[in-house]
Structure formats: C-alpha cells, structure tokens
Amino acid sequence: QLQLEESGGGLVQTGGSLRLACAASGRAFSTSAMDWFRQAPGKEREFVATITYNSVSTWYDDSVRGRFTISRDNAKKMLYLQMNNLKVEDTAVYYCARRTITGSYDSWGQGTQVTVSP
Numbered sequence: 373q374l375q376l377e378e379s380g381g382g383l384v385q386t387g388g389s390l391r392l393a394c395a396a397s398g399r400a401f402s403t404s405a406m407d408w409f410r411q412a413p414g415k416e417r418e419f420v421a422t423i424t425y426n427s428v429s430t431w432y433d434d435s436v437r438g439r440f441t442i443s444r445d446n447a448k449k450m451l452y453l454q455m456n457n458l459k460v461e462d463t464a465v466y467y468c469a470r471r472t473i474t475g476s477y478d479s480w481g482q483g484t485q486v487t488v489s490p
Contacts, residue, residue, distance in 0.1 A: 374398040374470050374479040381466060381484030388458050394451035394468030394481055402446040405471040408453045410464035458488045
C-alpha cells in the first residue's frame with residue numbers, strides 16, 4: 373500500500389487549466405500503475421486516467437481525452453494530472469489511487485476539489 377496526498381485543486385473559469393499532483397510515500401510507487409478518479413456531487417466515483425508504472429502507456433476516459441494528461445515522476449514519487457480547457461462538468465473531487473496487479477485499488481488519497489465556473 374501507499375500513502376497518497378493530492379494537491380493543486382481550486383476554482384477556475386471555463387477554459388482554464390489546473391495541474392493536480394499526488395504525492396506518494398512507500399516503495400511500491402515506482403512499480404505500481406496509478407489512476408486518477410473523480411466524484412461529482414451526487415454521482416458515483418468515475419475513472420479519469422491511468423498510467424503504467426514506467427509511463428509507457430496511458431489511457432483516458434472519453435470525457436477528458438485530448439484535454440487531460442496524466443504523468444508521473446518515479447524518482448520524486450509524484451503523479452500528475454494536467455487539465456486543460458476545463459469545463460463546468462469537470463467539477464468534482466479528484467482522487468489518485470494505486471491499482472494492484474489484480475485490478476483492484478488498495479490506496480486512495482483524500483481528494484482535492486476542482487471547481488470550474490461558467
């Protein structure tokens with residue numbers, strides 16, 4: 373398991389950008405696939421993006437593909453989510469999570485709020 377802490381959320385206008393960060397502690401970070409999720413008020417938590425342990429592969433939900441970029445720095449034990457051209461519907465609490473080899477998640481951060489105003 374990892375200890376995860378997100379930061380970088382805030383209030384931004386439509387079309388703006390934010391960069392979220394997720395700081396990890398624990399030796400497993402550099403060998404773990406990592407994901408970003410989000411949860412809007414009254415909705416289920418949903419997948420946003422994933423990155424393999426070595427950054428070779430990434431994948432995005434259709435709703436953010438082309439606008440968001442997931443990246444990581446294993447030396448710093450950091451995960452990032454660059455969010456551009458933000459929309460009101462991107463408003464949510466964003467979470468980073470460690471995905472195990474079985475596809476389950478065993479580590480979650482506390483979340484960071486992103487609010488996009490019209």
